[in-house]
Amino acid sequence: MPKRSVLGGGVALLLWASAAASGVEPPAPREAPSVSVPVAELPPLAPAELPLAPPAAVEAKDKPNDDATAIDLSWRPSPDDAPDSQRVMGYVVRRAEAPDGPYVVVGRVFTKGEGKFTDSSFSWKSKDREPPESAPPSPGGQGPAAEPSAGIPTDPAPVRADPRGQYYYEVAAFGLSEGRYEESAPSRAGPVTPREYWLDRDQINVLVGTVLCTIVVLGFLGFARRGRDFYVRPIAGLKAVDDAIGRATEMGRPLLFVAGLGGVSDIATVAAMAILGRIGRTAAEQGTRILVPCRDPMVMTAQREVVKESYLEAGKPDAYVEDDIYFTTDSQFAYVASVAGTMARERPAACFYMGYFYAEALILAEAGAMAGCIQIAGTDAVMQLPFLVTTCDYTLMGEELYAATAYLTREPRLLGSLKAQDWLKMAVAAALVCGVVFAGLGQILHLPETSWMLKFISLFETR
């Protein structure tokens, strides 16, 4: 088609469009009146000339199963948000307490396509809802590409809202056109009010699991109290504990016990204290000194109680030396330096590392090896187990640390608890086998998601 005709047709069309918009009858074109131009052949308008189209079908809903501190938003993408187009970079979400505003930015989503955003800027605490004196700028982005590009305005951190209020939202597409920030007209939704739930239905399986575990443990504790004897298989590392204490007694050297870096409420620390009690009693009976450097003041207090009680049980309360259980520092490597120094100077015959450890595990074990100690470790810190396995004489791995207490003390309550754990492990193994068989059948028979076999697997899904 000749270029002139195209231009002529385009100009005519524009003239007609502008006239129609102003309500004036367009003058009859004098040139090329009979030229008809297919729309597809019209020259495209530059993107900057058209504003970004807004997203559609914006929905704001209360986020279920929470404490009324979040609203879920969803929307259909802007028509300009095509996979092969770079025009739309994301969406900006704003919130207001009234339909007319003022709207404030609560977040930006740096993803294209179907949009989702969760506004979690709610708080029950009035203090949290006060605007900060100097709010640090925050892009507030969600999505994989949260790093804002140059040209995108940085939004102030959103002020938290009262969950009891009613809120309106607007979502707009944004992008950069020739380095200039542009934004579509907003699409609005609301009103919506966050709602609080007493029960998180997404975690009912956790509740059922907790109740089942509690029932099984209580049942076995009852059996144990009635005097039923439970068998526990020998654990290699534990048999060595008495040998190590005997060695220290023969050599006239002290024992060193390190309860890791965990806090007093960590399960590994609690298990470690039970083992310390057993070691302390044997040490008291044999008249062997026990050194316990501590990193946590609360753990130190608990350990003093445990060792003191051990000495009482052994009938030697006067032999208890409180200063042998001492605080050093809560700094990880300073603590290690102190313990390593103690090992070098006091030259303990046996070192026990029981509890939760971090990077210091290897340094401790190496210092113990240099001092010629027999070393027995026990931890549930998976990352540190390889180091303790390679450097210590015996290592209690994970669950063995928990079982150690029952094995050493033979106390009925602990044995009952251990037996309950074994039964629960059997139940887990049985569920695993069933799930694997069902998953296999689902794959071979192409079962739909709604089949009871695949639903069984989804029973274990957690948020």
Next chain:
Amino acid sequence: MEHPGFWHVFSVWVAALLTLIAYSFLYKDNPAYRFVEALFVGVSAGYGLAIVYRDVVIPDLWKPIHDEGDLLRLIPAVIGVLMLSRFHPKISWLSRWPMAFTIGIGAGMSIPATIQANILKQVQGTMVSPVVLDKATAMENAVASVSNVVLIIGVLSVLAYFFFSKEHTGGYGRFCKLGIYFLMFSFGASFGYTVMARVSLLIGRVTFLLYDWLHVGAVLLR
């Protein structure tokens, strides 16, 4: 080039000498190491106290009570003060209350979290099909199937190893031994991974000594 100030040079020298003295423990214990050890412990303990005062006592206790009249904060404050009762033998038993409180809260909070993270998630993650048929090619199906079978056998055998009610004998004992092999394989991988991280820490310290202290790093690299 701007000349570094006296205090910068001084701090680099102090840090370098302390580093070397700390490494001297690798040879054997010595008075210099003891000095550095005591210095490290003392500085870190004092620093820790200052941090707790600045980041916990002032913003979480003093300001809410004094500035905002939040008297509920007195409850944890009193519970914390009970820890100090240990200094007086007659009332030292009171220090057991905050400990019981802390242990109870910790255990109560960790039970559902443990069931969720260590049981349900792990079980669901292991419920995979031993026969995979939905991949693009037969080879991919075979690889995925083998991977899943290894995962299933590994989990079950390790679970069997940590079963304490039966002695590891016979066929069951051999299955448990398989669990130990799986554990050792995973420990080996973890060991190698962490050793690499430790080596990078050593490199960082040696770099400090060579570049910041001795300024010979650039010469060595030429």
